Amino acid sequence: MTARTAIVLFTRDLRVHDHPALATTCAAFDRVVPLYVLDPELAGRSANRTRFLHQALAELAAELRERGGDLVVRRGDPVAETIRLAGQVGATAVALSADVSRYAHRRERRLRAECERHRLHLRLFPGLTVVEPGTLRPGGGGDHYRVFSPYHRVWAASRWRDELAAPERIALPDGVRTGRLPAPPAGESPDAAVGGERLARQRLTDWLPDLGRYDDQHDDMAGDGTSRLSPYLRFGCVSPLAVANRADDRSGPFVRQVCWRDFYYQVTAAFPEISTVAYRSGATEQWRYDDDALTAWAEGRTGMPIVDAGMRQMRAQGWLHNRARLITAGYLTKHLGQDWRAGVAVFYRWLLDGDVANNSGNWQWVAGTGNDTKPYRGFNPVRQAERYDPDGDYVRRWVPELAAVPGKAVHQPWRLPDQLRRTLDYPPPLTVPGTDPVWLR
Structure with a gap:
């Protein structure tokens, strides 16, 4: 036979x-x-x-x-x-x-x-997801959910597929030429995580004891209490279903983040142009195009410490704290008025977890062109910094020019006494003609 x-x-x-x-x-x-x-x-x-x-x-x-x-x-x-x-x-x-x-x-x-x-x-x-895109449909019609909260309710209550064990034996045909594995090339981020299934499974195991503190710690930018599983999920080194199952709390804040990932996958399945076309019909797109400002933002030298800290972390690690993603994206689109597509491209270059669905979906959410019921919301970078980096440790870690600035003053170096400010090798904040940001007053 x-x-x-x-x-x-x-x-x-x-x-x-x-x-x-x-x-x-x-x-x-x-x-x-x-x-x-x-x-x-x-x-x-x-x-x-x-x-x-x-x-x-x-x-x-x-x-x-x-x-x-x-x-x-x-x-x-x-x-x-x-x-x-x-x-x-x-x-x-x-x-x-x-x-x-x-x-x-x-x-x-x-x-x-x-x-x-x-x-x-x-x-x-x-x-690639916990629940397959297209499986859950809104009751009133339509091919996908446009708003996260109702999707999350249905997603958490749905029946998930059974998790499968790895095959015990795999038999290749005789004589097949396997080819040569490429040697890992040099990346741009010196402190980037290493890929692979074993590391992914070990990271999940090591992090699970901290799950109970996730709700309190995941926005602490200096504490860095997130799982850092996103690159492994992006390449499928670990199954999203296995991650959600091991967390074992469908309504909890961590599994909710896994659901956000599924949400954007089902959006992208229905709207594959998500990385280039505004998702929300009628979205206002009146962007500035300032290459110098875009470069300063991408290199972490805008003069806004919390923004620069985030962009420098991304360049060093190929990863970025979730709160920093919101702050840096909000600063580019809502303060500098730059096109979100430019931000998508910069993130896509550096991030280990950069993928079409999540990278583009989240950028559109922040820019007000995507799946946000409050498209005109903004992120005041100083308030965000004072709330999620209250002692300034995150900023000092990634912006060493400000290491000697005490306390919360590190978030607004332009307010320092002139003599001290002149000693800092740090640029003044970028300004946009015709705007007067409240945080610079």
Whole structure:
């Protein structure tokens, strides 16, 4: 009897635990070929994410080898390489985790057409979210939820799929050429986290004892009490369902953040242009375009300490505290009046967790063009700093020019006595013609 062979095409699901496409395919087929295709179309967008990706791929290959398999690596168009490999190994089926971006939709359409042409069975699986986009629909009609709160209520009460164990054994076809794993390149952020499933699972285990303090600590910018799991979720080194299950509190503040991630995935599934087009119809978009101001913001030298601290943390770590994301994005769009798309691009370059759905959805929320019922809200950076960095420790950590400034004065160095202010190697705050921000008075 001929052995039945299938390909599992990995994309943003670089793990073996709770991987529905891998687990189901291993149970149904005699031979399984785990495949990752390095797509030139996605190359060069972020040195930080490329390094994290290659680290995660090396870890995935090691996990597969422990189970008797391996990771087959190819370079080129993922559709063409999948079809070519299927012919080489005699595969009759291809499995893939469903994704929501415009690129992912295009890849899926092309892959489906080619599978049909070559008489291959293509099956898409869940795995990138807790609840699959499109599963939950608003009662009054519509293809997705536009407001988070009603989505969260339905999401928390819904039945989640069962979490799946990693396959015990994976058998490759004889003679398949695995290809060479790329060595992790240099990233731009010296203190960026390292990618991989084992690190992701260990980070989750180590952080869970702090879960009970999350509600009190997650906005403490200096304390840094967040899980820092977002890069691992972005690359699928850990399953979002596993994270939510281990937290074991669907109504709690931490799992609520996991729900926000699902929310933007279902928005993006219905509105794939989220990174370039205003989501809210009728949104006012009258932006300034000032390259010097944008560069100063991106480099962390706006003269607004809490903003500069956030931007410098992102450049150093490839990660940014969630409160700092709101503050820095609000400053760019609501104070400097810059187009949110420019902010999306800067964040997308540096952030390990940068993805289309969450990066773009959150930027549009802050800019007032997205899923916010109060689109004209603003973030006063000084008030935010005094509330979430009350002693100024976060600012001093990332803006060493202000290390000697005492107490809350670090948040408003322009108010210091002239003699002291002149000794600081720190710029005055950026101003916008025709505006008079209250925090500068």
